[in-house]
Amino acid sequence: MKQQLIQPRVLKGFRDYLPGAMIPREALMQTAREVYRSYGFSPIDTPALEYAEILLGKGGDESDKQVFRFQDQGKRDVAMRFDLTVPFARFTSQHLNDIGTPFKRYHIGTVWRGENPQKGRYREFMQCDFDTIGTAANIADIETLLVIHDLLCAIGFEKFTTRVNNRLVLNGLLEKLDLAEQSVGVLRALDKLQKIGADGVSAELTEKVGLSNDQAQQVLKLVTTEGDTETVMSELSTLLAGNERGELGVHNLHELFRCAARAGIPAERIALDVTIARGLDYYTGTIYETFLGDLPGIGSICSGGRYDNLTGLFSKQALPGVGASLGLDRLLAAMEELKMLPGISTPAPVLVILFDAEKSGEYLRIGRELRAAGISTEVYVDPKGVGKQMKYANRKGFQLAIIAGGDEFAVGNWQVKNLQSGEQQTVPEAELIAHVTSELSSDGGSAG
Amino acid sequence: MKQQLIQPRVLKGFRDYLPGAMIPREALMQTAREVYRSYGFSPIDTPALEYAEILLGKGGDESDKQVFRFQDQGKRDVAMRFDLTVPFARFTSQHLNDIGTPFKRYHIGTVWRGENPQKGRYREFMQCDFDTIGTAANIADIETLLVIHDLLCAIGFEKFTTRVNNRLVLNGLLEKLDLAEQSVGVLRALDKLQKIGADGVSAELTEKVGLSNDQAQQVLKLVTTEGDTETVMSELSTLLAGNERGELGVHNLHELFRCAARAGIPAERIALDVTIARGLDYYTGTIYETFLGDLPGIGSICSGGRYDNLTGLFSKQALPGVGASLGLDRLLAAMEELKMLPGISTPAPVLVILFDAEKSGEYLRIGRELRAAGISTEVYVDPKGVGKQMKYANRKGFQLAIIAGGDEFAVGNWQVKNLQSGEQQTVPEAELIAHVTSELSSDGGSAG
Missing domain, CATH: 3.30.930.10 (Bira Bifunctional Protein; Domain 2)
Known part of the structure; x- marks a missing residue:
């Protein structure tokens, strides 16, 4: 019925x-x-x-x-x-x-x-x-x-x-x-x-x-x-x-x-x-x-x-x-x-790309580590292609996307992409928080 | 009517x-x-x-x-x-x-x-x-x-x-x-x-x-x-x-x-x-x-x-x-x-006593300076006796009261009274913010 x-x-x-x-x-x-x-x-x-x-x-x-x-x-x-x-x-x-x-x-x-x-x-x-x-x-x-x-x-x-x-x-x-x-x-x-x-x-x-x-x-x-x-x-x-x-x-x-x-x-x-x-x-x-x-x-x-x-x-x-x-x-x-509003529809500046759904635990872990450092971070939750996820990031107004797959996990690196400049850098995980913090502050964006 | x-x-x-x-x-x-x-x-x-x-x-x-x-x-x-x-x-x-x-x-x-x-x-x-x-x-x-x-x-x-x-x-x-x-x-x-x-x-x-x-x-x-x-x-x-x-x-x-x-x-x-x-x-x-x-x-x-x-x-x-x-x-x-609530009815930990209504500008000024340092501060706004103001401070749950009158203004000092311990100290204005910050953190209280 x-x-x-x-x-x-x-x-x-x-x-x-x-x-x-x-x-x-x-x-x-x-x-x-x-x-x-x-x-x-x-x-x-x-x-x-x-x-x-x-x-x-x-x-x-x-x-x-x-x-x-x-x-x-x-x-x-x-x-x-x-x-x-x-x-x-x-x-x-x-x-x-x-x-x-x-x-x-x-x-x-x-x-x-x-x-x-x-x-x-x-x-x-x-x-x-x-x-x-x-x-x-x-x-x-x-x-x-x-x-x-x-x-x-x-x-x-x-x-x-x-x-x-x-x-x-x-x-x-x-x-x-x-x-x-x-x-x-x-x-x-x-x-x-x-x-x-x-x-x-x-x-x-x-x-x-x-x-x-x-x-x-x-x-x-x-x-x-x-x-x-x-x-x-x-x-x-x-x-x-x-x-x-x-x-x-x-x-x-x-x-x-x-x-x-x-x-x-x-x-x-x-x-x-x-x-x-x-x-x-x-x-x-x-x-x-x-x-x-x-x-x-x-x-x-x-x-x-x-x-x-x-x-x-x-x-x-x-x-x-x-x-x-x-x-x-x-x-x-x-x-x-007066154009004083940020024009974003996300409260978080950082998006972790769900590149490999098998590695969900790693993405969730890095998200919690960034949050513990005061950096609001969304982990993308739907296993879609990276292109779609990037589109999502741009539409919502994220400032940075963080990506890692098999190659990066093997050596402990993350790719950090600045969504405004388009620049992408490889960053060892031990330096990730410092790097993200610095990228966000140079964007004039809020870290929380 | x-x-x-x-x-x-x-x-x-x-x-x-x-x-x-x-x-x-x-x-x-x-x-x-x-x-x-x-x-x-x-x-x-x-x-x-x-x-x-x-x-x-x-x-x-x-x-x-x-x-x-x-x-x-x-x-x-x-x-x-x-x-x-x-x-x-x-x-x-x-x-x-x-x-x-x-x-x-x-x-x-x-x-x-x-x-x-x-x-x-x-x-x-x-x-x-x-x-x-x-x-x-x-x-x-x-x-x-x-x-x-x-x-x-x-x-x-x-x-x-x-x-x-x-x-x-x-x-x-x-x-x-x-x-x-x-x-x-x-x-x-x-x-x-x-x-x-x-x-x-x-x-x-x-x-x-x-x-x-x-x-x-x-x-x-x-x-x-x-x-x-x-x-x-x-x-x-x-x-x-x-x-x-x-x-x-x-x-x-x-x-x-x-x-x-x-x-x-x-x-x-x-x-x-x-x-x-x-x-x-x-x-x-x-x-x-x-x-x-x-x-x-x-x-x-x-x-x-x-x-x-x-x-x-x-x-x-x-x-x-x-x-x-x-x-x-x-x-x-x-x-x-579980007694996890603070039991206070003020969001500010510091009360500035209105000791001499003629000096309102000074009390308002010090209030703004403490706030600029991140310390929420109420200035008492009614010209009542100090006893009544202290009673107000205790009833609401303030942690510190700050007092100055003619003697203090003459030399640039403030009296800082810890309302839990009852201890009172004379503090030069240049050291006031540091002193208040340290008193509040040792009380386990929030500064904001």
Whole structure:
């Protein structure tokens, strides 16, 4: 009885990762883990499925249609997590006694959104967040900047800038000008600065938001002041003099630039940008956006900020924090465009050719010896012709092929073929590891 | 207007991973990745959600109740993956032209099952599989054994045994004895060998399954032959002489033991065990089960085998393969019981005390310098008293605390406190990295 075949396919908005895509993806996640860990951020994980109420809030229907939500076997109203922030808030409220504060965590995990897939947008994607919670101290904000910096360097970027702002500055000015109630309208107008220019924004501020000319000019001055960081900072000090909130914002920015310099961050990689606002309702202090020097157009690839209250939905105790998130997919797209990806589909640089299947034990043995020396090595496992095996090696992107047959085994030699140059050398087995190591390093390839 | 608070909780059968649990979990996954990669296995990933038809087969309802299955926004019948094998079969059928054969992949991913949670069983758990597909060659089977061996060594085990069998041996004998039709009954009876003894099995074989006395004795001889591998193997050869299938099984086992020895696997870590059968319908050749010498009772922690046809649901082309799966949760439980887990909740061994918040830049700077030397270092970010910071350091499991205040900064010194011994030393900054490195290595702790 023949079963009818099922057509293999994935759901709309979902995708498979083949080795060529997964190898750099996994490398990027590992780099993020290593940098986060090097700063003492600890990994956590939370379930993919939660009570819908937890993820969406009581009666929060607005985003329902973007969430995979269903009744489980026990008739519970459940949903798949759509970000890592809400689960983190729930986690923190639930385990606060165990984890204590300050608490530094990173979380690399898959999230799901039912939104309509567009170019470069998927219904399943990975988030890569780190946060320090339970402290309002500015040193946590400064460290966040250092983490972003060291993360991008570790990934392999040299030209990038993290733009920094502090929401207290604009909020302070609005407070000082008695415009706290109009902040949403003001922010909306300021957001159009690039598009409609200072005059356009000024008109909108006075005509739509209802600011006086003087108020509009002061607000505009805040976001259009030009010059080096010191100049802008001193201008901000003047504008905000007398407003406690605004002065704290300027002080914190000032300290951030000073400490980052002291900690060794090159000045050109941080820029004060009083125009960035991000997440109007959520962020309350420092804000970060990071742009690549060679591809600014793709937008911020690492963003975040300080918030006053992570756990409002779950707990009366306000828990402040600061953190950022690496845009994994955007970054991979950028790295591909900048030709920073290796374009290989093997994690091993060395292939041992299965020349004589009778000698399997020898090939398996040399593979283990190379691995013991830290050199990832695949042994070809199918008794095909050498030509086919070489084709396999080239297609996958191996750097070296190692071959031995009867003649070589008789005298204890291996042939080592460099697959880029095509050069082949006879190497006594006792010198094989040293030879392979040197070939791999001169190829600029990784040995592991 | 105050929103009503939501009680933070997870769904039944789901769990959070706090740092103390997640750190060893992540380390284990990373070790698995490194070993798989060192053998040339490439990472892949597939969606968590698939068409229910893909995961369950057409009309396959039997396991429905164990699967999280629902209608998505587009009225599609979808389900969350319950293992990584079915998605791999779908993936392979869909991308065979791109990936080519032989294809070696690993896949570490979360799967979900709606079954009733019991002790140690969850509705969400991680699988950690590796497979070589597209070849029937025995060298792939032998390599699978090497990977299992090197993986367990890399995790830190010394006493373990992989029990190996080959389904062709028993199948060949049944064929030779004209019992191919009765194989399910025979396997069921043999499975009770431990429980009811050879006489009990013999009775069941003759009375229930309908074997003659002679047939029953031959079958029993196969699974009760004792002695060293060579003795058993030669007994098997005699029993199976003349049956092609059985002879191939014996040949492949023989080659496996010979090549594994040649490749350097200690003899005591592999054992021939003709009684293991695993996955009656799925496995067709070599079978692996791995037991810990110090905790055999927890069952096999790495199992797998050879199968003839991965992709039968999706493709007419039979695709053979061989692979195994690391039982992550079982292994972590074993490591906890064997006290192999570090019991820390920080990935960094060094804590820089925030002694004087005015000097934040100095603490952040020294943190970056230690990290640049490969030493993971947390800078405490909240201006609390030194006592509280030391308590934090001890609770999390830091190994060293580094402290400096006005006196030290004046002369360029740091105080380094070993948190295990309580010893504190004054170290000039120029010698700090060397000193910390040496303290960490003498503590037996990891520097990264």
